[in-house]
Amino acid sequence: MDQPRIEAAVREILAAIGEDPDRDGLKDTPARVARSYAEVFSGLGTDPTELLATTFDIDHSEMVLVKDIDFFSMCEHHLVPFYGLAHVAYIPGASGRVTGLSKFARLVDLYAKRPQVQERLTTQIVEAIEDSLEPAGAMVVIEGEHMCMSMRGVQKPGAKTVTSAVRGQMRDTATRSEAMGLIMGGKSR
Numbered sequence: 273m274d275q276p277r278i279e280a281a282v283r284e285i286l287a288a289i290g291e292d293p294d295r296d297g298l299k300d301t302p303a304r305v306a307r308s309y310a311e312v313f314s315g316l317g318t319d320p321t322e323l324l325a326t327t328f329d330i331d332h333s334e335m336v337l338v339k340d341i342d343f344f345s346m347c348e349h350h351l352v353p354f355y356g357l358a359h360v361a362y363i364p365g366a367s368g369r370v371t372g373l374s375k376f377a378r379l380v381d382l383y384a385k386r387p388q389v390q391e392r393l394t395t396q397i398v399e400a401i402e403d404s405l406e407p408a409g410a411m412v413v414i415e416g417e418h419m420c421m422s423m424r425g426v427q428k429p430g431a432k433t434v435t436s437a438v439r440g441q442m443r444d445t446a447t448r449s450e451a452m453g454l455i456m457g458g459k460s461r
C-alpha cells in the first residue's frame with residue numbers, strides 16, 4: 273500500500289473541507305489514517321487458497337456451522353464502515369476435506385478488509401469455500417449495518433441488511449431451514 277500517497281490525499285481532503293491540516297490536533301492525522309487504512313484494507317491482494325490449504329481428514333459428513341463471526345468492512349460507495357455478523361456453514365464433500373474452524377473467521381476478514389459491498393462479500397466467501405474444500409454444500413449469511421445508511425443519507429440507524437449465498441446440498445429446504453434456525457437462535461447486533 274502506498275502510504276505516502278494516502279497521507280497526501282488525506283491532507284488534501286482536510287484542506288478541502290476547510291480545515292487547517294497543520295493545526296496541532298490534525299498534523300499527525302494523515303499518517304494515522306494511512307496506518308489505519310493499511311489495517312482496514314489489509315485483505316487486498318491476499319489469497320484465500322493459502323488460507324484454506326490446511327485441511328484434515330475428519331470423518332464427518334454432516335453440517336458444520338460457525339456462527340456469529342464479527343466483521344468490519346468498508347462500504348465501497350462511501351468509504352464508511354459496515355459491520356455485523358457473518359455465519360458460515362458447510363457440509364463436507366466426497367473428498368472429505370475439512371478445515372480448521374478459525375479459517376472461516378480468517379476468510380471472512382480476508383474479504384471484509386477491502387472496499388466492499390455486502391452482496392460480493394457474501395458470494396466471495398461461499399465461492400472460496402467451494403473452490404478449496406469442494407464441499408457437498410455451503411452457505412454464508414451476513415447481517416450488516418451500514419454507516420452510510422445511519423450517520424448520513426437516509427439516516428436509518430438500526431436497519432439491517434441480510435444477504436445469503438447458498439450452494440449445493442445446503443439448498444435443500446430442510447437443511448437450509450435447520451441452518452437458518454441455528455443462526456437466528458443466536459446473538460444479534
Ligand SMILES: Nc1nc2c(ncn2[C@@H]2O[C@H](COP(=O)(O)OP(=O)(O)OP(=O)(O)O)[C@@H](O)[C@H]2O)c(=O)[nH]1
Pocket residue numbers: 347348349388389390391418420421424425426
Ligand atoms: N447493494 C448494496 N448497496 C449498498 C451497499 N452499501 C451501500 N449501498 C448503497 O449504495 C447506494 C449508492 O447510491 P448512490 O445514489 O450512488 O449514492 P448516494 O447519493 O450517496 O445515495 P444515498 O445513500 O441514498 O444518499 C446507496 O443506496 C447505499 O445504500 C451494499 O453493500 N450493497
Ligand SMILES: [Zn+2]
Pocket residue numbers: 347348349350351352418420421
Ligand atoms: Zn455506503
